[in-house]
Amino acid sequence: MGLLSSASAEDRLGKFLAEVKPAxxxxxxxxxxxxxxxxxxxxxxxxxxxxxxxxxxxxxxDAAGY
Structure with missing residues (x-):
């Protein structure tokens, strides 16, 4: 399994962060x-x-979801 490029990983984190409140x-x-x-x-x-x-x-x- 390969690593994601830094840009695509940042994009995935950025999309997640846009949907939650910091606290x-x-x-x-x-x-x-x-x-x-x-x-x-x-x-x-x-x-x-x-x-x-x-x-x-x-x-x-690698994370197994819970």
Whole structure:
């Protein structure tokens, strides 16, 4: 199984993030930064303070859904 290109992985994470509220993923966060890196991560912020990160588990490892 090959890795997704960074652009397509960022696009998948970006589409997911557009459909949820930041605080649903990281309690206390009010916004998320853009997906960056490989595999992509989005930083969760409370105001200007970074308080966590969001990623798709499937971008890191083969995951069996639950």
């Amino acid at each position: 649903e993923l990281v309690p206390g966060s009010d916004h998320l930064g853009p997906p960056e890196g490989r595999p992509p991560l989005a930083t969760a912020y409370a105001g200007s303070r970074a308080i966590g990160s969001v990623w798709l588990n499937s971008d890191w490892t």
